[in-house]
Amino acid sequence: MSGFLTGWLSVEAPVLLVVLPLVMAAICAVMPKDKIAWLLAFITTLICAVLAFDIVLQTRGEQVLSYALGGWEPPFGIEYRIDGLNAPVALLISAIAVICTLYALCSTDAEIEPKKRAPFYAAFLVAFAGLLGMVVTGDAFNVFVFLEVSSIATYVLVGMGASRDRRALNSAYNYLILGSIGATFFVIGVGFLYMETGTLNMADMADKLAVMGDVSRVSQVAFAFIVVGLGLKLAMFPLHLWLPGAYAYSPTAITAFLAATATKAALYLLFRFVFTVFDPSLEFIGATLTWLLAVLGVIGMFVASLQAIFQSDARRVLAFSSVAQVGYMLLGVGMGTALGLSAGYVHLINHGIIKGALFLALGAFWYRYGIVRVSDFKGLGKIMPWTMSAFTIAALALIGVPGTAGFISKFQLLDAAAQNGWWWAVGAIVVTSILAVIYMGRMLEAAWLQPAPEVNGKPVEKREAPLPMLVGMWVLAIAAIVFGVVPSWPVELANGAAQVMLGGGL
Amino acid sequence: MLSDLLSHFNYVVVILLMMTGLYVVFASNNLIKKLVGLSVFQTSVFLLYITMGKVKDGIPPIIEKSYDSHGDGHGGGHGDGHGDAVTHGADAAVKTAEVLYSNPLPHVLILTAIVVGVATLAVGLALVVRIREVYGTIEEEEIDRLNYAFDIDGIEEAMEEDAL
Amino acid sequence: MNSHMILRIVAKFLIPLIVVFGLYVHFHGDFGPGGGFQAGVIVAAGVILYALIFGLKACKEAVPPSWIRIGMTVGVLFYVGTGILTWLMGAKFLDFDILHPATDHPLGQHIGIILVELGVLFTVATVMVAIFYAFGSRQPEIMDEEQDF
Numbered sequence: 001m002s003g004f005l006t007g008w009l010s011v012e013a014p015v016l017l018v019v020l021p022l023v024m025a026a027i028c029a030v031m032p033k034d035k036i037a038w039l040l041a042f043i044t045t046l047i048c049a050v051l052a053f054d055i056v057l058q059t060r061g062e063q064v065l066s067y068a069l070g071g072w073e074p075p076f077g078i079e080y081r082i083d084g085l086n087a088p089v090a091l092l093i094s095a096i097a098v099i100c101t102l103y104a105l106c107s108t109d110a111e112i113e114p115k116k117r118a119p120f121y122a123a124f125l126v127a128f129a130g131l132l133g134m135v136v137t138g139d140a141f142n143v144f145v146f147l148e149v150s151s152i153a154t155y156v157l158v159g160m161g162a163s164r165d166r167r168a169l170n171s172a173y174n175y176l177i178l179g180s181i182g183a184t185f186f187v188i189g190v191g192f193l194y195m196e197t198g199t200l201n202m203a204d205m206a207d208k209l210a211v212m213g214d215v216s217r218v219s220q221v222a223f224a225f226i227v228v229g230l231g232l233k234l235a236m237f238p239l240h241l242w243l244p245g246a247y248a249y250s251p252t253a254i255t256a257f258l259a260a261t262a263t264k265a266a267l268y269l270l271f272r273f274v275f276t277v278f279d280p281s282l283e284f285i286g287a288t289l290t291w292l293l294a295v296l297g298v299i300g301m302f303v304a305s306l307q308a309i310f311q312s313d314a315r316r317v318l319a320f321s322s323v324a325q326v327g328y329m330l331l332g333v334g335m336g337t338a339l340g341l342s343a344g345y346v347h348l349i350n351h352g353i354i355k356g357a358l359f360l361a362l363g364a365f366w367y368r369y370g371i372v373r374v375s376d377f378k379g380l381g382k383i384m385p386w387t388m389s390a391f392t393i394a395a396l397a398l399i400g401v402p403g404t405a406g407f408i409s410k411f412q413l414l415d416a417a418a419q420n421g422w423w424w425a426v427g428a429i430v431v432t433s434i435l436a437v438i439y440m441g442r443m444l445e446a447a448w449l450q451p452a453p454e455v456n457g458k459p460v461e462k463r464e465a466p467l468p469m470l471v472g473m474w475v476l477a478i479a480a481i482v483f484g485v486v487p488s489w490p491v492e493l494a495n496g497a498a499q500v501m502l503g504g505g506l
Numbered sequence: 507m508l509s510d511l512l513s514h515f516n517y518v519v520v521i522l523l524m525m526t527g528l529y530v531v532f533a534s535n536n537l538i539k540k541l542v543g544l545s546v547f548q549t550s551v552f553l554l555y556i557t558m559g560k561v562k563d564g565i566p567p568i569i570e571k572s573y574d575s576h577g578d579g580h581g582g583g584h585g586d587g588h589g590d591a592v593t594h595g596a597d598a599a600v601k602t603a604e605v606l607y608s609n610p611l612p613h614v615l616i617l618t619a620i621v622v623g624v625a626t627l628a629v630g631l632a633l634v635v636r637i638r639e640v641y642g643t644i645e646e647e648e649i650d651r652l653n654y655a656f657d658i659d660g661i662e663e664a665m666e667e668d669a670l
Numbered sequence: 671m672n673s674h675m676i677l678r679i680v681a682k683f684l685i686p687l688i689v690v691f692g693l694y695v696h697f698h699g700d701f702g703p704g705g706g707f708q709a710g711v712i713v714a715a716g717v718i719l720y721a722l723i724f725g726l727k728a729c730k731e732a733v734p735p736s737w738i739r740i741g742m743t744v745g746v747l748f749y750v751g752t753g754i755l756t757w758l759m760g761a762k763f764l765d766f767d768i769l770h771p772a773t774d775h776p777l778g779q780h781i782g783i784i785l786v787e788l789g790v791l792f793t794v795a796t797v798m799v800a801i802f803y804a805f806g807s808r809q810p811e812i813m814d815e816e817q818d819f
Contacts, residue, residue: 012757012762012763015762015763019750019753019763022746022750023746023747023750026742026743026746026747027743027747029739029742029743030739030740030742030743067762068762069762069763069764070762070763070764070765070766071761071762071764071765071766071767141615141618144619144622145618145622148622148625148626152622152625152626152629155629155630155633156629159632159633159636162636162640166640166641167653167656169633169636169637169640169641170637170641170649170653172633173537173630173633173634173637176626176629176630176633177531177540177541177544177630180544180548180626180630181528181531181544181547183622184547184548184551187551187619188551188554191551191554191555191558194558194612195558200611568702568703617707621707628801631805632804632805635805635808
């Protein structure tokens with residue numbers, strides 16, 4: 001199948017996707033006016049989204065796009081390799097980036113000092129380019145480089161939340177320490193793989209490992225380092241300590257962007273390494289999936305959901321909920337069956353959309369009224385009805401109410417667990433969904449059922465979020481409904497991804 | 507046992523550095539010392555990569571006398587780390603078959619990793635400078651205490667607002 | 671400013687040499703060890719040496735921070751510009767072979783790598799100086815002794 005772009009653009013799309021935001025970041029950094037920088041960032045993300053959409057169309061039906069950088073043919077040169085597994089993630093990242101940039105037009109006015117706004121957009125574009133690079137590249141060391149490019153830009157962005165809340169600095173520092181350890185673990189793993197196979201190209205690596213048959217000791221060590229390193233990056237349960245702070249105190253647009261994309265890109269890498277580079281049918285890998293990823297996923301679902309219930313800061317509630325949702329995805333991965341993988345993958349996409357909408361709405365509450373605590377949600381449904389409606393739709397989707405995207409992925413996950421005979425997992429999904437009802441319900445109850453607070457005897461006046469903010473969150477909220485009612489497209493993408501993972505078709 | 511350790515001397519050093527670095531990151535309370543630990547940890551990885559690039563009896567991968575030939579080695583090749591230096595062009599492989607080169611690729615990778623490490627360190631130090639300015643301390647426990655106090659104050663403020 | 675006369679005079683001799691050595695390392699990167707990254711660090715070391723001996727203020731007059739910011743961008747644009755050039759000439763991104771038609775010798779690779787490394791030189795040198803400026807120009811709001819807040 002082919003995309004809608006033709007000729008040169010279509011062929012060069014994989015590399016344009018990464019190069020364009022990187023160049024624009026450099027240009028943004030020297031722009032004297034922050035609005036020009038914003039415009040550049042917006043146009044860049046928009047073009048990237050179009051390119052990513054084209055790539056998704058091009059990779060349908062098990063097509064693989066391969067781009068040899070600088071004409072050095074793989075496996076010697078760096079190859080950008082896009083198939084059904086990474087194309088949807090690239091589309092998710094660029095679509096969320098467009099929405100977050102639009103949102104940042106308003107939110108930066110309140111959060112970032114004027115002098116720092118152009119660098120803010122530059123750092124945002126660098127983080128964006130890094131995430132896209134991580135996703136599209138087919139070279140294991142290149143993954144590490146892009147991982148660090150996006151991470152370092154992200155530390156800066158989180159730290160920029162300091163003008164709003166000084167704890168942003170501390171959170172950024174903790175994220176930096178843990179993120180660097182994670183990336184270093186990953187690169188140690190890649191080093192061991194390179195020792196074993198003598199190649200850095202992931203497809204070539206998979207071939208070489210397949211020829212070797214059983215996993216050697218060196219590959220086992222490599223696998224362990226890679227899983228732990230990526231686990232840190234994707235906030236796998238016991239390694240999630242950086243996440244709540246980083247999500248809670250960074251600028252609101254960045255929170256939404258991180259929540260919707262950063263952990264997802266790392267999760268994609270886990271998919272890529274566990275299923276296509278290594279062979280999950282081998283006993284060592286299979287046992288890790290069942291006894292490590294699935295079990296940690298379930299524990300994470302419980303512990304993080306419980307923690308979310310006891311938070312007073314709404315941003316931290318959603319952050320802990322993110323950790324719990326990562327648990328669902330890991331559970332899907334841990335099953336290792338086509339159905340489970342597909343469910344985990346759909347949940348990855350859906351959760352990106354849902355969490356994006358939730359954090360954008362939460363940012364709008366802060367933008368208008370400075371609200372961050374759950375206890376301050378009283379009467380928000382009356383004073384910001386549109387924003388609160390979008391928040392509510394996304395919250396229902398997060399819980400998994402039928403007719404929303406969250407239901408589709410959770411149901412698929414239940415189905416997969418049942419077919420696998422994992423009844424404990426079925427129970428865990430149901431119970432944690434009830435916990436989700438509690439922690440999201442607290443906010444919804446306060447917002448819709450309680451009266452608006454009064455100032456000097458008069459109710460607070462109604463002030464809706466500005467239009468650019470509303471557009472973004474409503475696009476995501478509508479997507480959460482559309483993918484719930486007509487789930488064929490994301491499910492088709494996820495099935496394609498599962499096929500790539502299990503077919504060994506790298 | 508001892509001869510095993512000695513024959514894998516580089517790896518022993520790598521492990522020692524790695525563990526030292528990680529221990530310093532986790533055990534120290536001072537933000538700067540944590541960054542120092544992180545740097546030591548990253549450096550151990552550099553050493554690991556450089557070690558794997560060495561081919562026994564291999565010479566530095568600079569092709570002499572033949573600046574004008576095909577195989578002047580840009581790009582290098584992916585050696586398999588077990589002894590053969592695989593260069594990019596087939597011609598070069600024939601020409602240089604009698605000379606054994608060390609594998610240059612890990613060095614190139616580590617150059618990138620060093621740049622990444624420097625960037626991380628710079629961002630980390632910048633954050634510490636800002637933390638010192640805002641919190642007045644770089645001791646982690648003290649910062650946690652201040653954050654906790656801030657949380658409590660925040661709640662009290664909120665309660666006062668409710669009372670008004 | 672009359673103290674440290676030996677330092678200042680020696681520095682005045684050394685700094686041009688450091689910069690020239692940086693350029694040597696850059697162009698030698700085509701044949702042997704060297705390249706834009708190392709060259710950039712050496713050039714930046716020259717600037718930082720100047721700042722250490724003559725003071726940050728004098729250094730900022732000699733190498734204004736606005737140049738530094740533009741230099742970072744110019745470096746990246748140089749790098750990508752080479753890629754765009756190869757695109758315009760009809761090859762893949764950063765495929766240097768297209769830059770020169772010679773078939774018996776990869777001259778295009780020489781040209782391409784020098785151009786790309788020039789971009790690296792610019793960016794690395796300016797970023798190093800920028801980091802130095804950023805840390806160096808912070809006013810010491812903090813006393814050496816611990817203060818109670």
